[in-house]
Amino acid sequence: MEKNSLRNLTNKKLGENITWLSVIINIFLSILKCILGIFAHSQALIGDGLHSLSDLITDITALISFKISFKPEDENHHYGHYKFSSLGALFISAFLFLFCIALIVTSIKSLFTGGGELPEWPALAAALISIIFKEWLYWKTKKIAHQLKSRVLLANAWHHRADSFSSLFVLLAIIVAMIGGENWLFMDKVVGLFLGAYLAFQSIKLLYHSSEDLLDKAPEHTMINDIREHILPTPGVIGYHQFRARRIGDLFEVDLHLQVNPNISVEEGHIIASHVKENILQQHAEVLDVLVHIEPANPQHLKEKGIYGLDQKSL
Ligand SMILES: [Zn+2]
Ligand SMILES: [Zn+2]
Ligand SMILES: [Zn+2]
Structure with missing residues (x-):
């Protein structure tokens, strides 16, 4: 393939496989959440299932841009396709940022309207399964991203972390509401607000770095x-x-x-x-x-x- 030791077939396979694994896990999670949501009449859980489905968009972006970045030079790209991975990272971080803004807005809105339904055990189970899978994916993907020095895989890893953290806080909010009852339902929204702010900050950092990469930034x-x-x-x-x-x-x-x-x-x-x-x-x-x-x-x-x-x- 190429002379560069980072750009070999083994590394390409490694990056592709971890992203494919993420695709499979997201399909599994979205089906599981939607079925549990329908079974338990939980709008929140169905919504969460749809979020897992939307996670596929960034997985596929990561997969495509990572794959293309390994393509050799051609007639139209004399310097190769390396920058496609920066472009993919930019897209994923922008997507993550928009997701965070939506989370913040809905949290603030529902804080003012109040109410909501008491969560039941299917929501608890779904959150728990989500945390285990996504946190595992985060560590695994991050390790490979550092090994391959791949920004696009790192962006996808941060998306896994975003998902596992949101499930973790949802889990805590569910437990609090199950024990404390109606009066503690607001916890869910407060949690959503802080979570959205934290992840928005992370995605801005990623957005900044992938823009720098596209703008020919010099190394340290x-x-x-x-x-x-x-x-x-x-x-x-x-x-x-x-x-x-x-x-x-x-x-x-x-x-x-x-x-x-x-x-x-x-x-x-x-x-x-x-x-x-x-x-x-x-x-x-x-x-x-x-x-x-x-x-x-x-x-x-x-x-x-x-x-x-x-x-x-x-x-
Ligand atoms: Zn020469
Ligand atoms: Zn997500
Ligand atoms: Zn000279």
Whole structure:
């Protein structure tokens, strides 16, 4: 497939499988909740079942964008399809944000209208099953997302956390109402309000990061310095400038101007450039590609431009 160690078939399968698992769990949960809801005459539970069904939208978004991001270059995308995963993450976090706003609005509304029905055991069972499955999915997906450095999988993991937390608070509200009776029904709405606010905050963070990814954000300073450390020690390198790094989906692309002895051949210069590239790629799995522009090390090119470095010993 590709040279980059993060972009292999095993990782692709890993990311796809965890998302497929989430699809299956969401289908199972939505059927379970709807059946229990109809059986127990609970509007809330049927509504929750429909939410699980809508969770499929983000699963499918994650699946499609993750899959496409692994596609090789084609006629219309000369730089590959890496950014599709950032786009998928943007979509999922926007969806999550809208869901939170809806939750906040309905909670405030029902706080003013009051009332509501006392929950029964099917709601309790459904919430409990939801928590177990979604929390498990959250940890599993998050682990794989970090392993693959995949923002879109991380966004989907946060959606699982959102689902498990909402079920957890629903569970607490149900228990309180079952024990305390009618007077404690408001708990459910208060819980919805705080939950919505917390998750809205998380989804804004995700929204912000996936936008940054789409806008060619540079990596952290420590990482830039880490990458630069591999340039000057390469034999034959005298200096470099215009070092740049930018996001391309979940990975980074680096380009720089490399100064070498003006009297060596094009062939030799190219070998030095290849070594610089190999050194960086070997040490940094998060770097997808390095583009090196070769220049003669004369005063005109040994200028301090952008992010630069000079090997004083070679001068
Ligand atoms: Zn959800
Ligand atoms: Zn230059
Ligand atoms: Zn080349």
